Amino acid sequence: MKVNATNLSQILPVVSRGIPISLPSPEIVSSIPKINFKKKHIILWVPGTNDHAIPTKFIEAVKQMFGDDAEVVMVDYMATQEYAVSRPQGVLTLKATLDYIKKHNVGGSMIYLAGLSQGAMVISDVLGISSYSHMVERAVFMGHPGLSTNHFKNDRKVKEFNNPLDIVTFDWAEDGDMLIRKITKFLKGDILTGVSLLGIIAKHPLEALWAGVLYLHRVPFLRFPKILKIDPHDYTSSMDDAVSWLRLGVQALPQK
Secondary structure (H helix, E strand, C coil): CCCCHHHHHHHHHHHHCCCCCCCCCHHHHHCCCCCCCCCCEEEEEECCCCCCCCCHHHHHHHHHHHCCCEEEEECCCCCCCCHHHHHHHHHHHHHHHHHHHHHHCCCCCEEEEEEECHHHHHHHHHHCCHHHHCCEEEEEEECCCCCCCCCCCCCCCEEEECCCCCHHHCCCCCCHHHHHHHHHHHHCCCHHHHHHHHHHHHHCHHHHHHHHHHHHCCCCCCCCCHHHHCCCCCCHHHHHHHHHHHHHCCCCCCCC
16 A cells, blocks of 8 residues: 555654544545455455565465355555554554444444454554454454554453564563664664664563574574574464464364
8 A cells, every 4th residue: 555645644743742543544545445245254354564465375264264155355554664654554444444344234244353463463453442342253363563552362352373483472571662663763774773772682682682593594604493494473374273263263173
């Protein structure tokens, strides 16, 4: 999704002041996906950073476990590393989509949410609002960022699938929004912000060490074990369990 001046003019001022956004821009309204309300099950997929597609594995799992009476719809948004803008824009887009569903879902289709990485964070922000969480039958997160404001460990409708080696899911015990802003500035070349991040690293040495290992294994001449070359933020293998959770509220049984 492209972001124009109108969209940014609505998002940036309120984000900088920490004021919740309630009115979506015309572009966000126009991005509401087409939904077939003749289907009994509507599954909204919110993609992660730099992604604008529904994983094939997820679609296949939905087909297998829900049958023909389900539709998977992508809620697209910026999904970039400009988190201070991308995340609230994703929240606005998902809220606008749910508002549209509330108005047009006369047949009573059941609504489910699924998201990966930044998409999981977007969903968790929206589910923190009771008027939206009541609309949702079940929700599933994969690679849910530990810096997310909302987590739902005791919520029977929500399930997180997180790889324990995935640094994205680590709880850095910091102000999530502040840390995201610092990381974003550092990635843009702000050296002073990078220095301030060293203080956080010092408080979380094991997490920082693992992050370093994940980075160094990409250096060609360093011979790390194959297991370290597996991307811990790849959740393809969790798709079956995630869809099983959406359908039944339980994980898929292991195959014999």
